[in-house]
Amino acid sequence: MNRLVILTYFTALLLSPFAVLHAADASPEKPNIVLIFVDDLGYGDVSPFGNKTIKTPHLEKMATEGMKFNSFYATPVCSMSRACLLTGSYNARVSIPGVLFPGSKIGLHANEITFAEIVKPQGYATICIGKWHLGHREAFLPTKQGFDSYFGIPYSNDMSIDPVNAVFAKDCVFRDGMDEKKARAGVLSSVVPLMRGTEVVEYPADQDTLTKRYTEEAVKFIRANQAQPFFLYLPHTMVHWPLAASAAFRGKSAGGLFGDAVEEMDWSVGQIMATLKELKLDDKTLVIFTSDNGAAGGTSAPWRGKKGTIFEGGVREPCIMRWPGRIPAGTTCNQIAGNIDMLPTFAKLTSAALPQDRVLDGRDITSLMFKADAPAVRDTHLYFTSQEKLGAIRQGDWKLFLSSPTKKNQPKKGAASKAKPAGADEVGEGALFDLAKDPYETKDVAAAHADIVAKLRAEAQKREKEIEEHKRPAGTL
Numbered sequence: 001m002n003r004l005v006i007l008t009y010f011t012a013l014l015l016s017p018f019a020v021l022h023a024a025d026a027s028p029e030k031p032n033i034v035l036i037f038v039d040d041l042g043y044g045d046v047s048p049f050g051n052k053t054i055k056t057p058h059l060e061k062m063a064t065e066g067m068k069f070n071s072f073y074a075t076p077v078c079s080m081s082r083a084c085l086l087t088g089s090y091n092a093r094v095s096i097p098g099v100l101f102p103g104s105k106i107g108l109h110a111n112e113i114t115f116a117e118i119v120k121p122q123g124y125a126t127i128c129i130g131k132w133h134l135g136h137r138e139a140f141l142p143t144k145q146g147f148d149s150y151f152g153i154p155y156s157n158d159m160s161i162d163p164v165n166a167v168f169a170k171d172c173v174f175r176d177g178m179d180e181k182k183a184r185a186g187v188l189s190s191v192v193p194l195m196r197g198t199e200v201v202e203y204p205a206d207q208d209t210l211t212k213r214y215t216e217e218a219v220k221f222i223r224a225n226q227a228q229p230f231f232l233y234l235p236h237t238m239v240h241w242p243l244a245a246s247a248a249f250r251g252k253s254a255g256g257l258f259g260d261a262v263e264e265m266d267w268s269v270g271q272i273m274a275t276l277k278e279l280k281l282d283d284k285t286l287v288i289f290t291s292d293n294g295a296a297g298g299t300s301a302p303w304r305g306k307k308g309t310i311f312e313g314g315v316r317e318p319c320i321m322r323w324p325g326r327i328p329a330g331t332t333c334n335q336i337a338g339n340i341d342m343l344p345t346f347a348k349l350t351s352a353a354l355p356q357d358r359v360l361d362g363r364d365i366t367s368l369m370f371k372a373d374a375p376a377v378r379d380t381h382l383y384f385t386s387q388e389k390l391g392a393i394r395q396g397d398w399k400l401f402l403s404s405p406t407k408k409n410q411p412k413k414g415a416a417s418k419a420k421p422a423g424a425d426e427v428g429e430g431a432l433f434d435l436a437k438d439p440y441e442t443k444d445v446a447a448a449h450a451d452i453v454a455k456l457r458a459e460a461q462k463r464e465k466e467i468e469e470h471k472r473p474a475g476t477l
């Protein structure tokens with residue numbers, strides 16, 4: 001150790017224990033990061049996680065060469081999931097609701113530090129290609145949150161344009177008889193704008209070719225930045241309704257248009273993998289594939305529930321990570337992890353310091369990624385509902401519901417005769433499940449484990465209070 005290193009070491013020790021950890025454990029070379037974030041893809045929608053109908057050979061290969069995570073969490077719906085992913089904080093902490101709409105005046109606050117802003121100062125080229133959904137107004141777009149460039153749709157593909165605030169590019173392509181005047185008068189649904197940077201470049205977006213065009217854009221970005229570290233965030237528009245697929249995939253799968261869209265997604269993964277291989281970037285690149293919430297049109301099997309719920313099927317996602325030479329091939333991680341852990345994990349991998357002026361909820365999970373059967377990094381997970389309430393808590397294999405996940409389905413008074421028998425599938429507030437013995441969440445064992453219920457309830461209250469105390473605002477105009 002020369003004097004400068006010693007001085008730096010002790011200065012860092014005094015100022016920040018995190019910085020020392022990073023200096024000691026840093027990889028010799030900063031990896032490229034490719035994060036593929038599918039919309040509304042359920043746990044059971046792809047073959048490495050049990051699907052028998054839809055063909056996803058590239059994902060199977062990715063799983064064979066990498067690690068599957070079978071306890072990887074997102075949230076019940078779109079915007080809140082992206083808030084967790086990009087900030088490493090629960091959406092309740094950063095005040096982002098379940099879903100933002102074209103009329104929303106809020107977005108992710110400019111003071112939030114996204115994972116793009118974590119890696120960018122480390123010399124990374126950054127791009128966001130796909131669905132943003134953290135505020136469509138100019139102040140909230142990806143290029144204001146650490147991404148060098150952006151190509152995609154600002155929110156879900158079943159939403160229309162913001163007729164007042166949309167900024168049309170000079171050469172915007174208007175399709176289907178649309179023009180700016182009609183767009184400004186717009187009340188049409190499911191005609192989403194396609195943007196580049198902060199401008200609308202195509203309206204309505206040709207959704208059939210979005211997966212294809214996103215993929216071409218991604219491959220172009222990888223080629224252009226092959227000589228430097230890059231961060232590619234690819235939050236696909238598919239397989240959110242309305243479903244679409246390009247001509248090469250339409251009508252080809254055994255799973256209808258949904259299957260076609262999933263198979264095109266798999267093709268997209270294959271294109272990215274082929275490009276990395278061709279450019280000899282395999283060993284330098286971490287590729288992550290996951291989804292933002294449970295199945296909508298597809299299946300969350302083997303978990304109970306789908307998109308919108310805090311049953312496991314609403315929030316537990318297929319996740320595969322591949323980095324040859326670092327992540328052991330053909331392995332499965334059973335520990336709790338989630339998209340909320342990506343920011344601290346990317347900070348570790350890129351030797352970036354974590355922000356010290358705020359509370360982050362995610363953890364660095366590189367220990368899980370680099371060693372099969374590694375011990376848990378965090379044993380607790382909080383399930384926020386799409387109404388921003390803490391609806392359940394998991395600790396180890398125990399999961400306690402703090403609100404009823406089935407309440408809205410309960411028959412109203414007087415309607416009971418036509419509805420299902422009372423109590424058939426209902427789960428009440430205070431229900432406790434042992435996910436190890438009862439992964440489908442059917443047998444409430446709260447009565448037999450009052451001590452565990454009390455412990456989890458106390459933990460949930462403590463966590464909720466702490467988040468309330470250290471809550472950060474959403475961005476407003």
Ligand SMILES: [Ca+2]
Pocket residue numbers: 039040077078240292293
């Ligand atoms: Ca979604």
